[in-house]
Amino acid sequence: MKKSLAGVLIMGSVMAALTGCTKKGTDSSSANYANTSETNSSKSSETGTFTVGFDQDFPPMGFMGDDGEFTGFDLELAAETAKRMGLTIKYQPIAWDSKDMELKSGTIDCIWNGFTMNGREEGYAWSEPYMENDQVFVVREDSGISKISDLSGKSVEVQADSSAEAALKDKPEITSSFLSYQAVPDYLTAMMDLESGATDAIAMDNVVASYQIKAAKKDFVILDDPITAEEYAVGFAKDNTKLRDEVQKTLDEIAADGTAKKISEKWFDKDITTIGKGQGEN
Structure with a gap:
């Protein structure tokens, strides 16, 4: 990815760089950031935007498509979430090793791109897991x-x-x-x-x-x-539970009315989401 998905291996393209969001092991830099919730949640409401930080080299979760636009399962799910919250989605590509700085500074509202929570439970305010991997x-x-x-x-x-x-x-x-x-x-x-x-x-x-x-x-x-x-979830600044709770409520609604299933089937030909489900029921 880092280029067009079609620009590397599938049709000369799909094996795009695949960097970044697989970088999901325990990060020493993710351990502490407090007192950011007020800044980040007020930023979203004041600007009317929901800024999602992601690595643009991680298909099918988030990447740049053949048309030069960002796309992917996670980004589509995030866009639906923003729409229902009355916010404008903003996709913000980030350097993975700078994700904590971006989150702490308020440049992004969350990290949403195949982000593994296992081993990072104490470093972020997490949504409930939405996918197993x-x-x-x-x-x-x-x-x-x-x-x-x-x-x-x-x-x-x-x-x-x-x-x-x-x-x-x-x-x-x-x-x-x-x-x-x-x-x-x-x-x-x-x-x-x-x-x-x-x-x-x-x-x-x-x-x-x-x-x-x-x-x-x-x-x-x-x-x-x-x-x-492991499990994928959406990561917010550690004390930004207000925005996390709003996003979680919306994700629950998206799952309940079948929209999450529809998005999953588009990308994976089946529903592999776990929102509102027990493990193994997807």
Whole structure:
């Protein structure tokens, strides 16, 4: 993504850079920001805007489409939320390592782009989880790799500062078996390396991997055994519970009338949202 979705691998495009919002592991910089709720919530009401911070390189959750406009599941859900709240949606691309500064300064009202809450529970005011996700391994279809133990003696890549990297830090019994284990700047690099044979596997988000494999029509497969399970939610400044509660109320309404299901089916061909549902009922 960082360019047009069609500009890289699907039709010469879809494997867009895929950076950023997979950077969902525990961030040391996310631990503390207090006393921002009044500033941020009043900012939205005064300006009439709802500013969503996101990494523009993370299809299908948020990215730049072929028409040069921002699009994606999360951004569409955020736009519907803003509309029902009587606010104008504003998409604000951010550098992922600056997300806390952007949130604290009030430049953005929230982080909404495949943002994993696991490991960050105390750092933000969170909406309820709206989607489940796994961190998984992606391999070439003809690789002969069918389970995690088959990765012993193989080369593996992961995006730097991603949830997958964070998850694998807790799995030394897996990583110690790899021939090599390398963090790369983005998933465009990793996908190209996998296709060329420069690496044997990629650790990444299941939601994103599934979408990319289908869209780009690549001969890649996802191993059945996940590395770890996680949940996506909307992150607000820690004390900005007022805006968080308003957004949550609206999300509940969007789920109740079937709109969330409709948006999910548009992007994933099925309803994979968990708003108002017990786990495993999506």
